Amino acid sequence: MNKKILSLVYLVSGFAVLFSLWQIASMVTKGELPTPWKTMSVFFEMWADPFYDAGPNDKGIGVQLFLSLKRVAIGFGLGSLIAIPLGILIGSNKTVFNILNPVVQVLRPVSPLAWFPLGLAMMHVSDKATIFVIVITSLWPTLINTALGVASVPQDHKNVGRAFGFSRWKYITKILLPSSFPLIITGLRLSIGVAWLVIVAAEMLSGGVGIGFFVWDSWNALSLEKVMCAILIIGLVGLLLDKMFSLLQKRFTYAV
Amino acid sequence: METLNNKVQAHNIDPQKQSRIKERVADAIIGPLLNPALSIDVKNVTVSFPTAKGVYTAVKDIDLQIRKGEIVALIGHSGCGKSTLMGMISGMVKPSNGEVIANGKKVSGPGPDRGIVFQNYSLLPWLTVFQNIYEAVDSAIKTGSSAQKKKIVEENLKMVNLWAHKDKLPGQLSGGMKQRVAIARAFAINPSILLLDEPFGALDALTKSSMHVELLKLWNLDNREKTIVLVTHDIEEAIFLADRVVVLNNGPAATIKEIVDVPLERPRNKKDIVHDPVYMDIHDKLMGLLIDKFSIEDINDMKKTA
Numbered sequence: 001m002n003k004k005i006l007s008l009v010y011l012v013s014g015f016a017v018l019f020s021l022w023q024i025a026s027m028v029t030k031g032e033l034p035t036p037w038k039t040m041s042v043f044f045e046m047w048a049d050p051f052y053d054a055g056p057n058d059k060g061i062g063v064q065l066f067l068s069l070k071r072v073a074i075g076f077g078l079g080s081l082i083a084i085p086l087g088i089l090i091g092s093n094k095t096v097f098n099i100l101n102p103v104v105q106v107l108r109p110v111s112p113l114a115w116f117p118l119g120l121a122m123m124h125v126s127d128k129a130t131i132f133v134i135v136i137t138s139l140w141p142t143l144i145n146t147a148l149g150v151a152s153v154p155q156d157h158k159n160v161g162r163a164f165g166f167s168r169w170k171y172i173t174k175i176l177l178p179s180s181f182p183l184i185i186t187g188l189r190l191s192i193g194v195a196w197l198v199i200v201a202a203e204m205l206s207g208g209v210g211i212g213f214f215v216w217d218s219w220n221a222l223s224l225e226k227v228m229c230a231i232l233i234i235g236l237v238g239l240l241l242d243k244m245f246s247l248l249q250k251r252f253t254y255a256v
Numbered sequence: 257m258e259t260l261n262n263k264v265q266a267h268n269i270d271p272q273k274q275s276r277i278k279e280r281v282a283d284a285i286i287g288p289l290l291n292p293a294l295s296i297d298v299k300n301v302t303v304s305f306p307t308a309k310g311v312y313t314a315v316k317d318i319d320l321q322i323r324k325g326e327i328v329a330l331i332g333h334s335g336c337g338k339s340t341l342m343g344m345i346s347g348m349v350k351p352s353n354g355e356v357i358a359n360g361k362k363v364s365g366p367g368p369d370r371g372i373v374f375q376n377y378s379l380l381p382w383l384t385v386f387q388n389i390y391e392a393v394d395s396a397i398k399t400g401s402s403a404q405k406k407k408i409v410e411e412n413l414k415m416v417n418l419w420a421h422k423d424k425l426p427g428q429l430s431g432g433m434k435q436r437v438a439i440a441r442a443f444a445i446n447p448s449i450l451l452l453d454e455p456f457g458a459l460d461a462l463t464k465s466s467m468h469v470e471l472l473k474l475w476n477l478d479n480r481e482k483t484i485v486l487v488t489h490d491i492e493e494a495i496f497l498a499d500r501v502v503v504l505n506n507g508p509a510a511t512i513k514e515i516v517d518v519p520l521e522r523p524r525n526k527k528d529i530v531h532d533p534v535y536m537d538i539h540d541k542l543m544g545l546l547i548d549k550f551s552i553e554d555i556n557d558m559k560k561t562a
Contacts, residue, residue, distance in 0.1 A: 156378040162348060162365075163372045164392040164445065174391055178382040254381035255427025 034225045042225040043232070057217070059209065065233065068199050068211040071127075075134025076195050080188060083139050087146025087187070092176070097147065104143065112137040112198050116205055126206035130199070137198045138191035145187025149180030181252040189245035196238045294357075295449060295483040296322040296345055301354035303340050314340040316509040318354075320502065324448075327475070327484040329494035331542070332504035332513075338487040339375070339453055341504070345485060346372050346451050359448055368396035371442030373452040377434040379426040379441075386422040389413065389441045396445035412444040413437075415474060432463040436470070443474060452486045456493065465526060468496055472523070491542045495535060496524060503545045514545055 019036045026033045034042075050062025090097045115136045119129030157179055161171045203212025211234060218226035298320040304313045315337040322328050330338045343349030344356050347366040356363040358370060366372070379388050389409045397405065413419045416436040426434055435455060442450055452471075456464045475482060488494050494501045501516045518538055520529065529535050 156374065156376060157380060159348065159372075159374060160378050160380060160392075163346065163374075164395045164441075165366065165368060166391070166395045170391065170395060174383065175380065178380070181382075252382075254425060 032224075034228060039225045039228045042223075043229045046226070046229060056208070061214065061229075061233065064209060064211050064214040065237065067209045068203065069237070071131050071203075071210065072134055072192070072195050072199050075131045076138045076192055078131075079135040079138030079191065079195075080142055082135070083142035083187070083191075084146050084184060087143045087184070088150050088176075088180075090143070091147035091150025091180070097151075104140065108140045108144070112194075113201055113205065116202060126208060130202045130206045130210075133202045134195050134199060137195045141190035141194065142184070142187035145183045145190070146180065149183030149187075150176060152183075153179045178252075182249060185245060185249045185252055189242065189249065192241050192245060193238065196234075196241055200234060293324045294321055295324040295326065295359065296320070296485070297357040298341070298345070299354050299357065301341075301344060301351045301356060303337070303344065303349060304352045313509040314507055315504075316511055318512060320512065320515075322483055322485065324483055325480050326500065327486065327498045329486045329488055329498035329501045330504065331488055331491065331494050331501055331546070332510065333506050333546070334489065336504045336507045337510035338489075338504055342451055342453050342485065342487050345449070346370055348372075368445050369447050370449045370451055371445055371447035373435075373438045373442045373450070373455045375454045375457065377426070377431075377438045379434060379437055381426050384423050384425055385413065385418060385429070385437050388426070388437060389444050392441050393444050408444055412440040415443070415477070416440045416470065430463075431459050432467060435459065435467060439471065439474070448482060450482050450484045452484065454487050454489070457489075464493070468493065469526070472497065476523075491539060491546070492530075494542070495520070495538050496526065496529065501538075501542060503542065516541060516545075 022033075022036050026035045046061045050060045050065075052058075052060040053063055086100075090100055112133050116129055116133050119132030120126065123129050123132060153176055157175050160166075161175050166174065199210065200212035200215065203210035204216045207213055207216075211230060215227055215230045218224075218230065298318055301318045302313065302316045304311050306312075318341060320328075320341075330341060332338050340349055344351050345358060345363065347363045347370070358367075379385075380391075383391065386409060389412060390405065393405045393408050394402070397408070410419065413422055416439060418433060418436055418440065421429065421433065426437070429437070435458075439452075439455070442452075456467050459467060471484075475484060484497075486494070486497060495518055498518055501518060503513045503516065504510045505513045516538060520532065520534055
């Protein structure tokens with residue numbers, strides 16, 4: 001109980017520091033940057049009716065957030081469906097690894113946004129192109145970590161499979177996958193983190209709907225309060241996504 | 257015409273090879289007849305590994321015959337190749353030269369006739385105690401329904417008094433309990449040969465003692481029909497458990513230094529046995545074999561020069 005109170009104290013003081021610095025910055029810039037109080041009142045105003053939909057350029061923050069999350073979910077889902085099996089293949093076969101590793105190493109450092117025009121050319125619709133960017137984004141961390149996890153199954157566990165004559169299927173389901181789960185989930189956790197970073201930028205490019213578009217649209221409407229609110233919301237959602245996967249990670253980590 | 261002849265010749269097995277095959281067939285037929293109770297026959301075996309610094313020979317020219325129902329301890333300093341020799345019997349290590357016969361068949365890989373207890377338990381941490389044994393039974397025993405297999409798991413877990421802990425994960429067990437699960441797993445596939453690779457090395461002295469008794473109890477329950485090969489570096493453990501103690505030279509290229517018989521009556525009592533003059537003789541002999549007087553002189557030399 002004491003510990004919980006203490007961590008709450010830390011949390012509150014952390015935000016107190018942030019808000020005071022923000023207040024100072026706002027005072028120094030003579031109101032160019034909205035004050036925390038002003039921003040907060042806009043924040044609660046926005047959440048009073050988050051799901052209103054008054055045409056293509058006027059949607060509630062809840063709608064925008066939901067659409068962004070939906071794109072991330074689809075893109076991340078598809079990306080993972082490609083990355084996990086491919087990672088297993090790369091990790092378990094030296095030849096496949098040697099063939100694909102240079103390709104992965106070249107493509108991995110490319111900003112996912114560079115794929116946006118390619119997505120547009122292929123899909124013709126900016127919404128799908130955005131999802132395409134997220135697919136590419138969520139590919140690499142999952143792929144690399146899955147391959148690493150599969151390649152580093154402890155010799156002890158492999159020996160159990162050999163000694164008792166596990167079938168190939170039993171080896172994969174009872175040894176290979178459970179042993180690589182922690183690293184696969186680490187990959188997924190990194191992927192969803194980067195996907196959430198990239199969706200904001202991608203939606204600024206694609207326009208239309210989404211939290212990224214909301215940020216850009218608010219800037220164009222000269223409402224920095226809304227921009228600040230969006231930043232806070234993006235941060236909180238990112239934190240939640242990360243927490244989800246860190247819980248999953250705990251669930252699949254075993255003491256030997 | 258000439259090429260055709262070559263082809264015909266290529267299909268003929270050369271006479272030398274042919275006679276070798278005949279010999280092997282004869283061995284396979286006569287061997288078991290001559291030596292019906294032989295469980296493991298290690299024939300002139302050498303193991304070498306290619307390493308970055310050239311070929312490393314772990315064990316060399318090992319010959320060892322183990323009878324059915326016998327308990328044999330392999331003893332030697334760390335890195336002397338005990339585990340390599342054990343790995344060859346289990347089929348996890350392939351000999352570069354020579355061969356190992358287990359239960360009348362040449363060993364070419366691990367098999368359900370040989371149960372292995374690994375050095376570090378090697379339980380799968382994501383499976384419960386029950387599942388750990390069940391998956392092994394399910395793989396090693398090809399016939400029978402899953403209900404029958406579950407029954408086998410239950411019997412073996414009850415045998416090591418762990419039935420109450422069947423739903424726990426290995427991480428929730430103590431070292432001694434984990435080792436009992438590993439032993440139950442090896443017994444559950446009902447192998448005629450049991451291979452234990454430093455099974456009690458990580459346990460404290462008290463737990464170790466009770467595990468020795470427990471192992472012998474299981475062996476007795478099975479009418480002393482299982483052959484047990486045990487790798488250890490503990491002299492007391494070797495004498496208490498084994499009928500014969502095989503002492504290996506220091507590696508690389510370790511050979512058998514000596515085989516010491518342990519003619520102590522069974523059942524053996526841990527408390528009394530240590531006062532038995534026979535025990536003390538064997539103990540001294542093994543001590544002498546393992547602790548080289550030269551190495552002690554080396555230390556003295558080092559002291560002098562220092």
